[in-house]
Amino acid sequence: MNQAPDFAHIIMIGAMKSATTTLHQMLIRNPEIVDSVRKENDFFTGRDDVENYPEIFPIEPGVRYTLDSSTNYSKPASAFGLDDHEIPERIARLPRPVKLIYMMRHPIDRVESHIAHNIRQGRQIGREDQILLAIEVSRYATQLDRYRSFFEGDRMFLGGFDLFTNDRRAFMRNLYKFIDMPPLLEKLTMKRNVGVNREGLLTGQERRLVAERTLDDTRRLVTDYDFNPARAWVADLEQTLGE
Numbered sequence: 001m002n003q004a005p006d007f008a009h010i011i012m013i014g015a016m017k018s019a020t021t022t023l024h025q026m027l028i029r030n031p032e033i034v035d036s037v038r039k040e041n042d043f044f045t046g047r048d049d050v051e052n053y054p055e056i057f058p059i060e061p062g063v064r065y066t067l068d069s070s071t072n073y074s075k076p077a078s079a080f081g082l083d084d085h086e087i088p089e090r091i092a093r094l095p096r097p098v099k100l101i102y103m104m105r106h107p108i109d110r111v112e113s114h115i116a117h118n119i120r121q122g123r124q125i126g127r128e129d130q131i132l133l134a135i136e137v138s139r140y141a142t143q144l145d146r147y148r149s150f151f152e153g154d155r156m157f158l159g160g161f162d163l164f165t166n167d168r169r170a171f172m173r174n175l176y177k178f179i180d181m182p183p184l185l186e187k188l189t190m191k192r193n194v195g196v197n198r199e200g201l202l203t204g205q206e207r208r209l210v211a212e213r214t215l216d217d218t219r220r221l222v223t224d225y226d227f228n229p230a231r232a233w234v235a236d237l238e239q240t241l242g243e
Contacts, residue, residue: 007096009065010027011100011101013070014143015071015102015137016117020071023069023175033065034065034067043068045073051095073087074102077146089150103159111131111134131202140221141225163229218230221233
C-alpha cells in the first residue's frame with residue numbers, strides 16, 4: 001500500500017492588493033509547494049467539508065506544502081453569510097498543520113489600490129460602499145483578531161507590502177525561515193499587474209475618512225501584534241488627520 005504523502009498547508013489569507021498575487025507566484029516556483037487548481041479558490045468561504053480540502057491540490061510525492069491564496073479569507077465574513085469566527089474555525093479543523101501568511105499595506109495606499117482594481121474590473125459599485133468595504137479590509141488588526149483565537153502567533157507570518165517590494169530577497173529569506181525550508185531566491189523579478197493611475201483617486205476628505213477609520217486599528221498592529229512597520233503608517237495617518 002502506498003503511504004500518503006506527508007505535507008502541510010500554507011494559506012495566504014490576504015490582504016487584497018498587498019502583493020499577494022506576486023508572492024503566490026514566487027512561492028509556487030518552488031517544486032515542493034503545490035498550487036491549488038485555481039488561485040483564489042475561496043474554499044472556506046463556501047464549504048465546511050474540510051476533510052475534502054486536499055482534493056483541490058494535485059499532490060504528489062515530494063510536495064511539502066499546499067498553497068491556497070484567497071484574500072476573501074480576511075474580508076468581512078458577513079459578505080459570505082458567515083459569522084466572523086467561521087472561516088478561521090474551518091481552517092483550524094484541518095487535520096494537517098497550517099501556516100498562515102497575512103500581507104498588509106499602508107491603509108490609504110491599499111484603499112486606493114482596491115478602488116483602482118474595481119475600476120479596472122468595471123465593477124458597478126457605489127463610491128461610498130466601495131470605500132467603506134475597502135476600509136474594512138484595511139482594518140488589519142480586526143481581521144487578525146478573528147484568527148488569533150485559533151492560531152498561535154508562531155503559525156502566522158505578518159508581512160508588509162513595502163518590505164516585500166523594497167528588499168524582496170530579505171523578505172523571502174524570512175518567509176522561508178517561517179515555513180522551515182531552504183530559501184529559493186532565484187528569479188525574484190515578477191511581472192506586475194497593470195493598474196489604473198491612482199493619482200488623485202481619493203479626495204482629501206476620503207483620505208481623511210480612511211485615516212480616521214483605520215488609525216486605532218493600525219496602532220493595534222504595533223501594540224497587539226508587534227508589527228513594527230505599522231509605526232510609520234500610524235505616523236502618516238496621524239499627519240493626514242492633522243492636515
